[in-house]
Amino acid sequence: MEHHTVEHLCEIHTNLSVEEIEKIKEVAVNLPLMADLNKAHIFVDCLTKEGTQAIVVAEAAPSTSKAIYKNAVAGKIVYEPFEPSVLYTLRSGQHVFHNRAITQEGKTVEQSVVPIKGENESVIGTLIMEKDISEQLQRQQKLDALSEATEALSEILIGASEGHPIIPEVIEESLFFIEDDSKILYSNSAAASMIQNLGMGECLPGDYLAHYFPEMKEILKCPEELLVKEIKFYQHVFKVKKIQLGNPDKPNGTFIIFKNITELREKERELIVKSVAIREIHHRVKNNLQTVASLLRLQMRRGLPEESKVYFVESLNRISSIASVYEIILATSSVDEVDLYRLIEKIGNMLVSEAEGHKSINITYSGPQLLIQSNKAVSVALVLNELIQNCMKHAFKQKVEGEIQVVFMRVEDHLEVRVIDNGEGLSTVYKPSLGLDIVKMMIEHDLSGDFSIEPAQNAGTVALVTFPLEKEEALV
Numbered sequence: 001m002e003h004h005t006v007e008h009l010c011e012i013h014t015n016l017s018v019e020e021i022e023k024i025k026e027v028a029v030n031l032p033l034m035a036d037l038n039k040a041h042i043f044v045d046c047l048t049k050e051g052t053q054a055i056v057v058a059e060a061a062p063s064t065s066k067a068i069y070k071n072a073v074a075g076k077i078v079y080e081p082f083e084p085s086v087l088y089t090l091r092s093g094q095h096v097f098h099n100r101a102i103t104q105e106g107k108t109v110e111q112s113v114v115p116i117k118g119e120n121e122s123v124i125g126t127l128i129m130e131k132d133i134s135e136q137l138q139r140q141q142k143l144d145a146l147s148e149a150t151e152a153l154s155e156i157l158i159g160a161s162e163g164h165p166i167i168p169e170v171i172e173e174s175l176f177f178i179e180d181d182s183k184i185l186y187s188n189s190a191a192a193s194m195i196q197n198l199g200m201g202e203c204l205p206g207d208y209l210a211h212y213f214p215e216m217k218e219i220l221k222c223p224e225e226l227l228v229k230e231i232k233f234y235q236h237v238f239k240v241k242k243i244q245l246g247n248p249d250k251p252n253g254t255f256i257i258f259k260n261i262t263e264l265r266e267k268e269r270e271l272i273v274k275s276v277a278i279r280e281i282h283h284r285v286k287n288n289l290q291t292v293a294s295l296l297r298l299q300m301r302r303g304l305p306e307e308s309k310v311y312f313v314e315s316l317n318r319i320s321s322i323a324s325v326y327e328i329i330l331a332t333s334s335v336d337e338v339d340l341y342r343l344i345e346k347i348g349n350m351l352v353s354e355a356e357g358h359k360s361i362n363i364t365y366s367g368p369q370l371l372i373q374s375n376k377a378v379s380v381a382l383v384l385n386e387l388i389q390n391c392m393k394h395a396f397k398q399k400v401e402g403e404i405q406v407v408f409m410r411v412e413d414h415l416e417v418r419v420i421d422n423g424e425g426l427s428t429v430y431k432p433s434l435g436l437d438i439v440k441m442m443i444e445h446d447l448s449g450d451f452s453i454e455p456a457q458n459a460g461t462v463a464l465v466t467f468p469l470e471k472e473e474a475l476v
Contacts, residue, residue, distance in 0.1 A: 006044075009057040009075055014046045020124045024057060027116055027127060031060035034129070039065035041109075043128040044116070045078055047090045054078040054086050057125070068107060068132045086126055089113045092369065093123045100133070108134050174258035182210040182220060185253065194258060198234050209256060216240075220254070236262045289323040314389065314435065317354070321347050321385035322378055338377035340370045340415075344384055344406050351388050352404075360401040361392065367408035370415070373470060379446040380417075386435040387419040387463050395423025395460065414449075414468050422460040443467065 006028050010021045028044055035042045044058040059074050061067040080087040085096040096113045109130040116125040174191035178184050184207050187195075195203040200212050210217050213233055219242055227242040239259040245252040296316045324346045348363045372380065388404060396402040408417040443451045449467025456462050 005074065006058045009055065010046060013048050013055045014057075015049050016046060016124055020118045023118050024116065024125050027125070028058035031058055032063075035060040035062040036064045038062070038129055038131075040129045040131045041068045043073070043130070044125050045086050045090070045128060046125040047087075048077070053080065054083075054090060054126070066132070068109060068130060083111070085111060085113045086128060088369075089115050089126045090123055093117070093121075107132055108137055172259075174260075176209055176256040176258075178209050178254050178256060180220075180254065182208045182216065184209055191258070194260070198236070216256070230261070236260060237265045238262075289319050293319045293323065317351060317385055317389055318382060318438075320350060321381040324350070324381060337371040338374050340372050340377070340380070340408065341365065341367055343377060343381060344408065344417075347381060347384050348388055348404070348406055351385070351392055359396055359399070361396065361404065362402070363388070363404045363406065365406045367406075368410065370408075370410065372415075376447065376470075379442045383439050383442050383447075383465060384417070384419070386439045387465075390435055390463075391419065391421040391423065391461075395421040398424060410469065414466055417465040419463040419465075420456055420460065422456070422458070425455060425459065425461060439465075 006025050007021055010016050010024060016024065024044060024046065031042045031044070039062050041062065042060045043056050045054040046057050047053075048055050054077070056073050056076050056078060059072065061069065078086055085099045088094065089096055093115045095115070096111075099111050099113070100108060110133045112129045114127050115123045116127055118124040172190060174194040175186075175188045176184055176191055177186040184203070184205055186205065187203050192203045195201070195212060198212075203212070210220070215231055215233065219227060219229060219231075219240060222242070224242075225244045227240075229240050229242075231238055231240055237260070239261050241255075241257040241259075243255040243257075245254065293316055296312055296319070300312050300316075324343060327346070344367075345365050348365065352361050352363050384406070388406070391402075391404050395404075403422050405420040406417070407420065408415060410416075440451055443449045443465055447465075447467035449465060451466075452464045454462055454464070
């Protein structure tokens with residue numbers, strides 16, 4: 001790819017500096033060599049200005065193997081639900097190797113991602129290698145089908161040699177052994193029950209499978225010796241496996257195995273519908289919260305008594321913090337989990353940016369990427385809103401600048417969150433208030449945790465929140 005194209009994409013779509021763009025261009029020069037050496041497609045992706053997606057700024061296809069992509073993808077947006085490894089590496093700087101992903105053209109690839117770092121070890125992009133493993137997956141699928149067929153055939157032979165085909169009769173799948181014209185030579189009890197349950201009468205040796213299932217004609221015509229296909233018969237969904245014995249020129253019969261997956265597909269459909277409904281509910285809750293916030297802002301602009309203004313601001317911040325939970329949910333593929341780091345960062349940045357006065361307050365965050373349940377995230381959002389807002393309101397009355405640190409870590413099955421300021425200290429900062437009452441109520445009743453405040457080592461105050469994590473809450 002030409003240097004000016006890489007530079008043009010970086011300048012338009014990213015926040016990279018001139019020096020960082022030069023670093024990306026240096027990496028892009030070597031992409032063709034890396035692609036040929038690894039027989040893989042190589043990309044360079046960078047985070048967009050919004051920070052929620054990435055963009056492909058450079059690519060190279062191998063000349064030593066078949067290309068994965070038919071069309072160029074430079075300039076294409078990379079969305080997190082489809083390529084989470086890329087966004088994870090851009091945000092964390094961690095390597096990801098041998099991860100499976102789906103390309104924008106629908107192919108399954110094996111993807112490895114490493115960070116490209118600039119000055120101060122900051123991540124400015126990712127180097128991505130993708131290899132097409134579609135054929136490998138197909139071969140594995142055929143081997144799995146062959147293994148199942150071999151096992152079924154062995155059981156049939158064992159039963160036939162003993163004069164009573166016991167083993168194939170207890171197989172849950174419906175098993176047919178047919179000739180090339182679909183004439184049924186053998187069917188187990190599950191197959192006979194399936195035919196009867198579908199209202200097609202009794203299944204007898206000598207009948208034709210295509211008579212019961214006309215759609216099977218196309219499957220039997222396929223030249224593949226091993227074939228796995230999902231087909232809908234009579235309002236039921238079946239996973240059909242065809243295993244042809246012998247060779248196409250001289251077949252020795254064919255095994256046809258039916259597995260009814262109607263209930264599974266129905267549950268999947270219900271989950272999808274439920275997921276869509278929950279996402280729509282989240283969307284409406286977020287919109288309603290933003291409407292309430294807009295009404296509060298409108299009232300504030302129309303004028304308020306000075307003594308009431310602070311209460312409106314506090315209420316507005318609480319509503320905005322809860323809305324942040326739903327904004328993060330709607331920005332990800334999960335409907336019931338929230339990235340704790342993104343939530344804390346969003347709330348903290350909002351409170352600092354909207355703070356009044358001429359004070360210079362810097363806020364920093366540190367902690368792992370951790371997913372927590374959405375209902376628990378609402379309580380955490382309110383707690384952090386109150387603690388950070390308390391710092392903004394009281395800790396720096398006599399100072400023109402200050403620093404707030406939000407530090408969280410996982411300790412065994414608990415999460416510890418510390419809000420640390422370098423302000424005026426405990427005696428003047430924390431007094432009984434509605435905000436602290438909200439904090440204590442949320443922590444004790446909603447999070448089943450503990451809350452404490454103590455002086456910091458040098459200056460300022462440390463607020464410590466500890467609460468247990470559920471089993472399903474885990475590191476990203």
